[in-house]
Amino acid sequence: MEDKLKEDNFFLAVLGQFKRGKSTFINAILEDEILPTGVVPLTSAVLTIHYAPEVSIEVTYKTRQLEKISPRNCTKS
Numbered sequence: 209m210e211d212k213l214k215e216d217n218f219f220l221a222v223l224g225q226f227k228r229g230k231s232t233f234i235n236a237i238l239e240d241e242i243l244p245t246g247v248v249p250l251t252s253a254v255l256t257i258h259y260a261p262e263v264s265i266e267v268t269y270k271t272r273q274l275e276k277i278s279p280r281n282c283t284k285s
Contacts (some may be wrong), residue, residue, distance in 0.1 A: 216259075226252075 222230045231243040234257070242257065265277040 222234060225227045226228050226249050231245050233244055235241050235245065238257070242263070243255070263279045265279055267277060270276070
């Protein structure tokens with residue numbers, strides 16, 4: 209584990225029931241509102257977050273089709 213931290217490359221899984229604050233928790237760790245939060249469940253899919261100099265969103269469908277979405281097209285709650 210220590211080697212992964214030194215490489216700045218590791219996975220952190222956040223699991224829990226619906227509406228328990230997982231997205232809010234991750235936003236707090238990242239010190240930014242990256243993931244949507246709200247009264248109804250908004251993140252019902254597996255998400256992977258990577259560091260990049262610029263915010264971007266890529267969606268991979270079950271068909272393995274990749275779609276890039278502009279962060280401007282996403283609304284913050």
